[in-house]
Structure formats: structure tokens, C-alpha cells
Amino acid sequence: GAGVSQSPSNKVTEKGKDVELRCDPISGHTALYWYRQSLGQGLEFLIYFQGNSAPDKSGLPSDRFSAERTGGSVSTLTIQRTQQEDSAVYLCASSWGPQETQYFGPGTRLLVL
């Protein structure tokens, strides 16, 4: 079946602009996660959605970052007033539930000029 999909695959933006990254999880997966991967910081957790519960936002690095998940499916990660240090690959993953194997999407490569 279809895996996790993300769009866009690449995004180049100017410092100070807002960007939106989209994630379509595997159908039926109740848990959805956002991570980012950069050379300096490795793989970092950002935010986690589980069903209809309030999201775990403990990994968001600043209030410029926000995410929502509509209808328990598609999720959008928004970065406002982008900074150069936001340049990274943003990975989305989904799973049947917490503690289950997470399946990762192909990522969005973000470059802030």
C-alpha cells in the first residue's frame, strides 16, 4: 500500500518568509510525528499527534513553529519568519499507535537563503 508522502520534496525560501510543509500518513495510522534532520543536530523530534488527543509539542524549537492535523489524517507543519538555521530535512512519520514502528516519509528538504 501507499507509504507516508510529503510535499514539497524541496523548498527554497528567503529568510523571513513563512513556509508550509505537508504530510500524508499511511491510511489508518493514528500516530503522526514530525522530525527534522540536520548535519549539526542529527534527528530531532518536533511534534507528535495521537488520535484526537492534544499534540505533544515538546520538541518544537520556537514559537515560530506550529503544526496541525486535520481530521486525524493530513498534517501541516508551518514555520513562520524562517531563519537560516531552519534549513534542514523535515521528516514525517506515522504509526498504528504510540510505541509501534514508525514509518517515515521521503522528507522535505528546506533551504532558507
Place this chain on the structure above:
Amino acid sequence: ELKVEQNPLFLSMQEGKNYTIYCNYSTTSDRLYWYRQDPGKSLESLFVLLSNGAVKQEGRLMASLDTKARLSTLHITAAVHDLSATYFCAAPSNYGGSQGNLIFGKGTKLSVKP
């Protein structure tokens, strides 16, 4: 706060040789995950180890978990070039009651040379 450490971070091997990647984690965890990442690609799930003493094998890779020592190993047998990739271990974070997100090691970049 859970910390996950892998070593070595870089590993250059010759084809046909055996080697082990180590993954230590700092707090109690009942499961451990291994992922593979090829350059420019996303993470592919390799193994999930669910209990103390768990061992899983797939081809030339074998993973094990010792929850008492807080140690997992990924053993490579008779390496071949196709195994060249970066391997990550990860454990679930229980911080703040969240049971979902993973804490990853820094990854081991494996290069298998003829």
C-alpha cells in the same frame, strides 16, 4: 532525559568482514528500533526489538537487545557493498508522559569497500 549513543560513528569495512555497531541508551526502555538511511533518502525500518534478550536477523544483519545493560547491537556478517548506508538506533522517549516520539542516536555511517 533519555540519551542514545552509538559507536562507532564512522565505519569503513572490507567486503566479507564482520563488525558490530553498538547502541547504548541512558534510561530504562522496553524496546529499541534500528533504521537504515541511504544517502538522500528517508529512514527505512530494519528491526524493532521488544524485550530483553530479543534477537532478530535479516540477511547479513542481526540485532539484539539487552535491557539490563541498556545496550543493543547490530552485527554485520560478511559485509557486502549493498550494506553501505547510515544506521540509526532509536528508543522511545517517555519524557512528560509522551510515549510516542523516538530519540535517535547520531547514526553510524557504514562504508563497505571491495
